[in-house]
Amino acid sequence: MEQTQNHEVIVTDKVTKIFDPDGIPVNALNGIDLTITSGEFTAIVGPSGSGKTTFLNIISGLDTPTEGKVWLSGKIISEMNGNELSDFRRDNIGFIFQAYNLIPVLTVEENVEYIMLLAGVSKAERHERVKKMLKAVGLEGVEDRLPTQLSGGQQQRVAIARAMVSEPTIILADEPTANLDSKTGNDLLEMMRRLNDETGMTFIFSTHDPMVMDRARRLITLRDGQVDTDETK
Amino acid sequence: MILKIAFRNIFRQKRRTILTALAMIVGFTLSSVFIGWSDGTYSNIITTFTGNRIGHIQVHSKGYLDKPSLYKTIDNVSTVGEAIQSIPEVEAWSPRLFTSGIGSVNEKSTAVQIIGIDVARETKATQFDKKVIEGTTLAETASGQAVIGKGLAKILAATVGSELVIFSQAADGSIANDLYEVVGIMESGNAITDRVACYLHIEDAQQLFVLEGRVHEIVITVSKINKVAMVTENIRTRINDPLLEVSPWQVVAKSFYKAMKADQQGDAIGRVIIMLIVAIGVLNTVLMSVLERTREYGVLKALGTKPRQIFSLVVTEVIIIAIASICVGAILGILINYLLSINGIKLPQEFTYGGMKFGTMYTEVNMRSLIIPAVTVMLSAIIVSLFPAIKAARILPAKAMRTH
Numbered sequence: 001m002e003q004t005q006n007h008e009v010i011v012t013d014k015v016t017k018i019f020d021p022d023g024i025p026v027n028a029l030n031g032i033d034l035t036i037t038s039g040e041f042t043a044i045v046g047p048s049g050s051g052k053t054t055f056l057n058i059i060s061g062l063d064t065p066t067e068g069k070v071w072l073s074g075k076i077i078s079e080m081n082g083n084e085l086s087d088f089r090r091d092n093i094g095f096i097f098q099a100y101n102l103i104p105v106l107t108v109e110e111n112v113e114y115i116m117l118l119a120g121v122s123k124a125e126r127h128e129r130v131k132k133m134l135k136a137v138g139l140e141g142v143e144d145r146l147p148t149q150l151s152g153g154q155q156q157r158v159a160i161a162r163a164m165v166s167e168p169t170i171i172l173a174d175e176p177t178a179n180l181d182s183k184t185g186n187d188l189l190e191m192m193r194r195l196n197d198e199t200g201m202t203f204i205f206s207t208h209d210p211m212v213m214d215r216a217r218r219l220i221t222l223r224d225g226q227v228d229t230d231e232t233k
Numbered sequence: 234m235i236l237k238i239a240f241r242n243i244f245r246q247k248r249r250t251i252l253t254a255l256a257m258i259v260g261f262t263l264s265s266v267f268i269g270w271s272d273g274t275y276s277n278i279i280t281t282f283t284g285n286r287i288g289h290i291q292v293h294s295k296g297y298l299d300k301p302s303l304y305k306t307i308d309n310v311s312t313v314g315e316a317i318q319s320i321p322e323v324e325a326w327s328p329r330l331f332t333s334g335i336g337s338v339n340e341k342s343t344a345v346q347i348i349g350i351d352v353a354r355e356t357k358a359t360q361f362d363k364k365v366i367e368g369t370t371l372a373e374t375a376s377g378q379a380v381i382g383k384g385l386a387k388i389l390a391a392t393v394g395s396e397l398v399i400f401s402q403a404a405d406g407s408i409a410n411d412l413y414e415v416v417g418i419m420e421s422g423n424a425i426t427d428r429v430a431c432y433l434h435i436e437d438a439q440q441l442f443v444l445e446g447r448v449h450e451i452v453i454t455v456s457k458i459n460k461v462a463m464v465t466e467n468i469r470t471r472i473n474d475p476l477l478e479v480s481p482w483q484v485v486a487k488s489f490y491k492a493m494k495a496d497q498q499g500d501a502i503g504r505v506i507i508m509l510i511v512a513i514g515v516l517n518t519v520l521m522s523v524l525e526r527t528r529e530y531g532v533l534k535a536l537g538t539k540p541r542q543i544f545s546l547v548v549t550e551v552i553i554i555a556i557a558s559i560c561v562g563a564i565l566g567i568l569i570n571y572l573l574s575i576n577g578i579k580l581p582q583e584f585t586y587g588g589m590k591f592g593t594m595y596t597e598v599n600m601r602s603l604i605i606p607a608v609t610v611m612l613s614a615i616i617v618s619l620f621p622a623i624k625a626a627r628i629l630p631a632k633a634m635r636t637h
């Protein structure tokens with residue numbers, strides 16, 4: 001990869017998160033310093049409870065750090081208010097969750113369209129982009145189905161299409177393959193990697209699955225809320 | 234988009250939608266029938282009250298209503314009558330003359346109120362003949378006859394055929410004194426007036442009191458009770474006489490009208506209770522739905538949907554259900570009110586109101602019975618959905634998505 005063209009997308013500075021729901025403080029993150037550059041295809045791994053989800057939530061502004069700062073595209077997101085964050089997420093982050101990703105009452109096409117609708121993209125352009133994106137994830141012909149009429153793998157592909165369609169700075173995926181069988185999961189990762197190659201969009205995903213880890217270009221291991229290892233292949 | 238999602242959610246959660254709608258429909262219909270019934274009862278009372286006694290509109294000489302006097306008369310009866318008759322909504326008009334005096338039959342005497350009536354007109358306006366329970370009604374021409382109230386007949390021990398002597402003072406100061414034959418005994422439905430009422434032909438009365446051509450009151454009935462205000466105004470302009478006063482029944486029977494208004498206020502409590510039941514039902518289902526869809530709202534928010542948009546999504550769903558329920562409720566309400574307005578409801582026991590007896594009650598189909606429930610259902614639905622909507626808007630996506 002031509003590192004020279006790449007810039008910093010996410011920078012975290014001593015990010016700490018302490019959960020204290022019932023008086024017993026849990027140190028989910030313990031001073032994480034990481035830099036993610038554009039075009040990365042990075043896996044965050046680690047044992048259950050190591051802080052993967054918490055980390056992804058904090059770098060996407062879904063959660064706020066107890067201490068430390070997060071820069072996303074040069075902006076400190078930990079200091080934004082609710083409405084700013086909504087718009088910032090809409091424009092900069094594509095989400096893929098483990099399950100229940102899609103809005104159940106909207107069709108495949110409408111789900112993919114949703115974020116662009118929020119952003120006020122014109123109808124013609126929405127249509128164009130949705131069509132292109134669904135083609136890219138291999139979902140032509142199911143545009144008018146509801147999520148419940150799709151297989152798990154297909155649903156995750158819709159989620160990928162939705163995450164990528166508005167061309168955000170970064171795609172975040174928390175265990176995107178956990179609910180899929182290994183072949184489907186593998187195919188999905190294959191596709192994400194291809195899209196990463198083609199578009200240069202930044203992908204960060206967490207996973208438990210060794211097969212999935214193998215496909216990552218950078219592997220960050222968390223342990224007890226700290227970066228254990230960080231290797232680039 | 235919000236509208237689209239709201240609509241589809243409504244169809245997705247059929248059971249919940251039906252439950253919510255049912256609470257609203259039942260509330261609307263109950264409230265609508267309640268109002269139709271209450272309004273029907275009151276217009277029934279008003280119709281009886283005005284139709285039998287005071288008419289819908291009355292004309293007096295200025296100040297007569299506040300302080301009646303023998304001398305405050307309407308002197309141009311026929312011109313006024315013609316002006317009134319020329320209004321198409323007027324059904325009938327009837328002049329009256331009121332004085333008081335002493336009435337005696339044999340040895341017994343008591344104070345009486347003498348009411349001179351134009352028999353033919355009074356029969357048309359207030360169905361005077363129907364009130365005569367014994368003997369006959371007055372002849373249409375002046376012939377020295379009297380019809381007296383039931384209570385008065387008892388006090389004077391008078392029967393049909395008795396000779397009644399009336400003694401009083403005439404308008405010119407002379408002594409008014411004459412002899413009349415009791416041809417009938419009447420019951421107006423108001424026992425108090427029946428103890429003093431003595432009806433004479435208006436010309437007999439005018440002669441007795443030296444008030445030829447003059448009357449104290451003109452009673453007017455109109456074809457539709459809701460036209461009273463309009464006709465009153467119309468009569469005022471047509472008569473155009475500063476010495477005369479035209480008053481609708483609400484003014485003539487001020488205390489009766491006020492008492493009725495107060496009773497109607499009481500009905501509002503019933504309505505509030507019905508709406509509370511609706512509100513609780515709606516709150517329950519909406520809260521449940523928000524709780525169940527926490528994850529979904531979390532996803533929507535994570536994607537960049539603003540709290541305010543989530544808020545309006547929840548409220549919009551409720552509003553759509555409310556609109557549909559109001560339509561269904563309106564159809565049911567109109568239908569039930571219509572059927573009951575034709576067939577009526579037979580009361581297990583007659584009741585008396587303002588000295589009148591009622592046995593069967595009829596509801597009424599009117600705008601009030603649609604607008605008031607519609608506004609209350611809509612308002613309570615919106616108010617009740619505010620809390621769940623705020624709850625949904627405040628959902629934290631990170632937390633919402635942890636609950637697998």
Ligand SMILES: Nc1ncnc2c1ncn2[C@@H]1O[C@H](COP(=O)(O)OP(=O)(O)OP(=O)(O)O)[C@@H](O)[C@H]1O
Binds near residue numbers: 020021053054635
């Ligand atoms: N909202 C919360 N309230 C309390 N504790 C929390 C909360 N979220 C996370 N934690 C705790 O923080 C720690 C890290 O959780 P996190 O979900 O980030 O782990 P993870 O690496 O994603 O685990 P998994 O692989 O099981 O998804 C855990 O000990 C968890 O119990």
Ligand SMILES: [Mg+2]
Binds near residue numbers: 052053054174
């Ligand atoms: Mg996790």
